[in-house]
Amino acid sequence: MIEQEVSRPGGVFVGRERELAELGAALDEAESGRGSLFLLAGEPGIGKSRLAGELAARARERGFLVLWGRCWEAGGAPAYWPWVQALRAHVRATDRDDLAEQLGAGAGQVAQMIPDVRAVLVGRGKLGSSKGPTIAPAQSVLSWASAIAEKRNL
Numbered sequence: 815m816i817e818q819e820v821s822r823p824g825g826v827f828v829g830r831e832r833e834l835a836e837l838g839a840a841l842d843e844a845e846s847g848r849g850s851l852f853l854l855a856g857e858p859g860i861g862k863s864r865l866a867g868e869l870a871a872r873a874r875e876r877g878f879l880v881l882w883g884r885c886w887e888a889g890g891a892p893a894y895w896p897w898v899q900a901l902r903a904h905v906r907a908t909d910r911d912d913l914a915e916q917l918g919a920g921a922g923q924v925a926q927m928i929p930d931v932r933a934v935l936v937g938r939g940k941l942g943s944s945k946g947p948t949i950a951p952a953q954s955v956l957s958w959a960s961a962i963a964e965k966r967n968l
């Protein structure tokens with residue numbers, strides 16, 4: 815999640831104790847290396863975004879790296895757009911050497927998805943890896959996310 819966009823939203827957060835307990839337990843699990851996926855569903859205005867923002871703030875306070883991507887309802891968004899947004903924030907905040915190390919063999923594939931990565935890799939001879947055996951872009955992103963999470967809870 816793009817951190818500046820999820821700084822605690824204004825106003826007091828009320829209720830949602832059960833949901834926060836469940837999501838907080840999932841953070842405990844993530845700290846132990848067991849990730850999970852949650853879907854927050856409900857009518858417009860019911861509080862989905864606010865709950866996600868509250869969870870993001872709590873995770874950040876616990877030292878997690880929080881990356882945030884949003885879908886684009888109107889159509890015409892680039893492929894993998896939510897992933898691009900989330901990971902672009904990480905690219906901009908990360909040292910180039912560390913980034914190249916994290917990206918590993920999937921660097922070329924990821925660079926096709928995230929132009930910021932291309933800029934980082936140009937001149938490092940890393941882009942050539944996209945001409946080698948093809949790793950699916952999604953797999954390259956997963957490998958990258960795993961490498962990030964090896965150093966810090968994600």
Ligand SMILES: Nc1ncnc2c1ncn2[C@@H]1O[C@H](COP(=O)(O)OP(=O)(O)O)[C@@H](O)[C@H]1O
Binds near residue numbers: 825826827857860862
């Ligand atoms: N638990 C809560 N405590 C305080 N305000 C809340 C809470 N949940 C939602 N709100 C407020 O209600 C409004 C709508 O919530 P939002 O999260 O945007 O809904 P959704 O994403 O489900 O459409 C926002 O102004 C939000 O800050």
Ligand SMILES: [Mg+2]
Binds near residue numbers: 862863864
């Ligand atoms: Mg919302």
